[in-house]
Each structure stands twice: as C-alpha cells, then as structure tokens.
Amino acid sequence: MMGSRQVAQGALFYEFSLEDHVPQDHLIRAIDRFVDLDGIRQHLAPFYSSTGRPSVDPELMIRMLLIGYCFGIRSERRICEEVHLNLAYRWFCRLDLNTAVPDHSTFSKNRHGRFRDSDLLREVFETVVRRCITEGLVGGRDFATDASLIRADAGKMYSMSQEFWQGGQIDEETAPRAVREYLETLDEAAFGAASEVRPKFVSCSDPASQWTAAMNAPAIFAYSTNYLIDTDNAVIVDVEASRSIRQAEVGATRTMIDRANDRFDLQPERLAADTAYGSAEMLAWLDERQITQHIPVFDKTERADGTFPNTAFSFDPVADEYTCPGGRKLKKYWRDIGKERPAYGPDGFRRYYASKADCGTCELKARCTPNQDIRRISRHRHEAVRDKVRAFAGTDAYLESTRRRKKVEMLFAHLKRILRLGRLRLRGPNGAKDEFLLAATAQNLRKLAKLIPGGPQTA
Known part of the structure; x- marks a missing residue:
C-alpha cells in the first residue's frame, strides 16, 4: 500500500537539541575535545578598544576557520554557508539555530588587523x-x-x-x-x-x-x-x-x-x-x-669520469696533510712560509697540493689527475663534521x-x-x-x- 504524500506543516513550538543531532562518532566531536581557546581573549585584549560596539566573538571566528581547514573548505564565504547549514558545524561553533553566522568579510578585517598584530594563529597552533x-x-x-x-x-x-x-x-x-x-x-x-x-x-x-x-x-x-x-x-x-x-x-x-x-x-x-x-x-x-x-652530505667531490674522488684520500689532522691512494703526500705548502697566512680562504676552503715529481712518476696518475700536472684537494673548514656525518x-x-x-x-x-x-x-x-x-x-x-x-x- 502506497503511503500518503508528506506535506510539511509549520508548528508553533519545536523541541530541538543540536546535541542530539550530531553523531557521537562524528570527527567534529573528536576534534572538539582538543580545541582549547580559553586564552585567546586575554591574548587579544590589548588589541581591542574599551569603548564602542561589541565585535564578533574571536573564538567563533577561530572555530569557523578550523572547520574550514580541517575539512578542506578553502573559501571563507563557503565556510559561512556550511556553518549556516551544517548542524555539526553549528554545534562545534557553539551556535544555536537562531544565531546568525558572521559575514565572510569579518575574517579579512580581523586577519589583516588584530590576528596578525597579535600573532594569534601561532598562539593557537x-x-x-x-x-x-x-x-x-x-x-x-x-x-x-x-x-x-x-x-x-x-x-x-x-x-x-x-x-x-x-x-x-x-x-x-x-x-x-x-x-x-x-x-x-x-x-x-x-x-x-x-x-x-x-x-x-x-x-x-x-x-x-x-x-x-x-x-x-x-x-x-x-x-x-x-x-x-x-x-x-x-x-x-x-x-x-x-x-x-x-x-x-x-x-x-x-x-x-x-x-x-x-x-x-x-x-x-x-x-x-x-x-x-x-x-x-x-x-x-x-x-x-x-x-x-x-x-x-651535500657533496660535489664525486667525479663522473671514474677518477679518484676526494674521499679516496685519507687525511691526517696531526700532520695536516692528505695521503693519496698511491701513498704520496698532499700538503698546503712544499716550502717554508715566513709570513703567516689565513688558515682558510675567503670561500672557507683550504687547498692541498701534491708534488709535481710525485704525480709525474705515479702509476695511478691516469686514474687520479689525467688532465692536470698535479692533484689538488680543497678541504672545507667543517670537513671534520662532514666526515663524522658520512660515518653515520x-x-x-x-x-x-x-x-x-x-x-x-x-x-x-x-x-x-x-x-x-x-x-x-x-x-x-x-x-x-x-x-x-x-x-x-x-x-x-x-x-x-x-x-x-x-x-x-x-x-
């Protein structure tokens, strides 16, 4: 038997509770347990005048913004529409059915003013x-x-x-x-x-x-x-x-x-x-x-031509010199320096050079420095830290x-x-x-x- 047509009839009185119409397993209930905005009024107090017409509740605006970002509602105009229509969002914002939703332009005025001046959004975060x-x-x-x-x-x-x-x-x-x-x-x-x-x-x-x-x-x-x-x-x-x-x-x-x-x-x-x-x-x-x-480690010393990278050379911090895979030394200076020079150059690197005599007779020269007379190595001032991180x-x-x-x-x-x-x-x-x-x-x-x-x- 077909039921009768449903016709909406107005009533003089309604008994309605938002609490009863928000499912207990709704995500908005779980989120609401962890939203604590009790301190924002005190945080914003210096940025409001003591006279004039009362403003829109800042806690209400923050709750509406949280709804938008928690549920992927990107437009503030759309947030106002959703809070107006969605019972769960009204419950989260502490709005009853007779309370008007703020206009979307209110968010821009407060965001460019009090919210940014007081760094309120970082306080909420x-x-x-x-x-x-x-x-x-x-x-x-x-x-x-x-x-x-x-x-x-x-x-x-x-x-x-x-x-x-x-x-x-x-x-x-x-x-x-x-x-x-x-x-x-x-x-x-x-x-x-x-x-x-x-x-x-x-x-x-x-x-x-x-x-x-x-x-x-x-x-x-x-x-x-x-x-x-x-x-x-x-x-x-x-x-x-x-x-x-x-x-x-x-x-x-x-x-x-x-x-x-x-x-x-x-x-x-x-x-x-x-x-x-x-x-x-x-x-x-x-x-x-x-x-x-x-x-x-952000390292550009690796070579694409198959020659030895800088990491193939061992460093002796006591002697302040490198040893190449062929057992030869690379030093800062191969002669006595009378005038003291800066430990590192303006770019933060220190250069070490091999002896021309050693490189000229080395059997590994083709794999080490085929296009140069000698091998050079640049060591950064923080190379010891880089070596420690490489070991991790x-x-x-x-x-x-x-x-x-x-x-x-x-x-x-x-x-x-x-x-x-x-x-x-x-x-x-x-x-x-x-x-x-x-x-x-x-x-x-x-x-x-x-x-x-x-x-x-x-x-």
Whole structure:
C-alpha cells in the first residue's frame, strides 16, 4: 500500500537539541575535545578598544576557520554557508539555530588587523602542540624536517623579468598589501636575505613568491611550507613559511629548531632530512647543538669520469696533510712560509697540493689527475663534521631515521590532497604564514582525534 504524500506543516513550538543531532562518532566531536581557546581573549585584549560596539566573538571566528581547514573548505564565504547549514558545524561553533553566522568579510578585517598584530594563529597552533606533548604524542628525541612547494595566488601573465623590477621606486602608501609585505621582508633570512641570486621573473601581484619548479614540473610562483615534526607520531612541532629556495628552507629549519627549544623546551637528539640540508654550514650548526645529523652530505667531490674522488684520500689532522691512494703526500705548502697566512680562504676552503715529481712518476696518475700536472684537494673548514656525518650512513639508526623521514612527505600529501591546500588563497608572506599555520593546526587536531580515544563529547 502506497503511503500518503508528506506535506510539511509549520508548528508553533519545536523541541530541538543540536546535541542530539550530531553523531557521537562524528570527527567534529573528536576534534572538539582538543580545541582549547580559553586564552585567546586575554591574548587579544590589548588589541581591542574599551569603548564602542561589541565585535564578533574571536573564538567563533577561530572555530569557523578550523572547520574550514580541517575539512578542506578553502573559501571563507563557503565556510559561512556550511556553518549556516551544517548542524555539526553549528554545534562545534557553539551556535544555536537562531544565531546568525558572521559575514565572510569579518575574517579579512580581523586577519589583516588584530590576528596578525597579535600573532594569534601561532598562539593557537602552539596551544595544540602543547596538548600533543601533554597527551604523550611527542617523544622529543627523533625529529625530521622538509619543505614542500605550495602554489601562490599569482600567474606568469602578470609578472615581469627581474631587470624591469624596480623595487626602490614603489610607493609604499599606494602599493597593494602583498607588495608592502614584500618590501618589509627584504632583510629576513627566510625571504629577501636568503640569497643574492634574483629570480628570473617577479610577480606583480605577489612579489615575495618565488618563480621556481619542482622536478619534472612546469615553473610556477610558489612559497615553501617548512615542517619540523616529531617522528614518533608525525606531530608537527613547528611550521614556517619561506621562499622556495634551498638557502631559505635551511634557514627556516634553524629558526624552527631554536623556536621549539624556546617555546616547548624540545631539543632533538637526532634530525633526519634530505641532501638539501646536508651543507657543511648546516651540519656544523647542528653539531654545535649536539644534534646527531642523519642527513646525506651535500657533496660535489664525486667525479663522473671514474677518477679518484676526494674521499679516496685519507687525511691526517696531526700532520695536516692528505695521503693519496698511491701513498704520496698532499700538503698546503712544499716550502717554508715566513709570513703567516689565513688558515682558510675567503670561500672557507683550504687547498692541498701534491708534488709535481710525485704525480709525474705515479702509476695511478691516469686514474687520479689525467688532465692536470698535479692533484689538488680543497678541504672545507667543517670537513671534520662532514666526515663524522658520512660515518653515520648505513648504520641501523641512520636507516631507521631515513624510514621515519617519509612521514614528512605523508603530511605534505595529506595537506594537498585531503586538506586541499594545493594553492594559496592569500597573498604575501603574511598570507602564506596564516594559511600554513592554520593547516598545520588542523593536521595536529586530526592527529589527536585519531590517536587519543575518548568518550562522548558535549558542548
């Protein structure tokens, strides 16, 4: 028997509870257990006036932003629509059915003002990291670091070559916000001061973004999101935005390690990274902090023609000389030097030379230096640290760190595929920082919700 047609009829009174309509196993309930925003009012108090009309609740705006980044809702206009329609999102934001959702323009006004002036988004991120530490998800011994390209909101059509870019002639008062932020970061290690090499093209809409290309991919304007993670449970301990070049990414890692030590008293025993972080200066910096470097050494001494590389020569630190595979010596000087000279050259290297008589009669000359009269070797001032790091390669601990380092790549894949942060919506260095901080906060919240079981949660 066919049922009767359902006709919606209005009622004078409804008995409705959001609590009853949010499933107990919904991800939003698990995330809500670890969202602690009690301190943001005190944090923002100096940035609000004591008079005037009351503003939109900042905790409400942060909760709505967390929804957007946790569930891959990229548009703030779309976030407002989803919170208006979705009962679970209303429950998370502490909104009843009669409460209006803030307009999307409220987010831009606060983000460019109070939120950035007070560094609120980093405060929220660090609050979640502290909760991860409290729940025992951070071991504090094995860390890993890496960077990933995130496409900027800029295109090739609205750009110019470096030779036509006259940054000194920009009127800062009339320039767009992204251009003013670019001028403010010219002396920062993660941006303008990272390298003296200028990119081939500069975007007119977001000049701080880097014209670059990943392997086997077309060139784009991009920023780099840098992660420092604890490899026990892949918790993001720190995140930093930078230009998409190796020097800036290495500098961002130094900043993150120091900041993790200052904010959370976390000093890793081991750091895993790829070859981009294996420069002599970086390895020596880690050695000073007594951090074991499970990093491939950035080394260009290997030769493609089959001749002996520099590593085939043994060094005697006491005699300060090398011994070649044929048993001959390589020295700094083959005669007495009356005037004392600098230990290293301006480039940080010390040169060692073989004797012309030894090389001329050596049976291995064809395999050592076939195109030169003598063999020369350049030794970096931090070569002893490089030798120590080379000795780590192949050990069980090194191989374990290499395996754990893949968790950083998994986080980047989750960031781009699940959270849909393949391209930035905000421009400028501050826009990149805001998006990277919110995305890392969302990833840590989802990690807590997955690894820490809990009972029913009520709001």
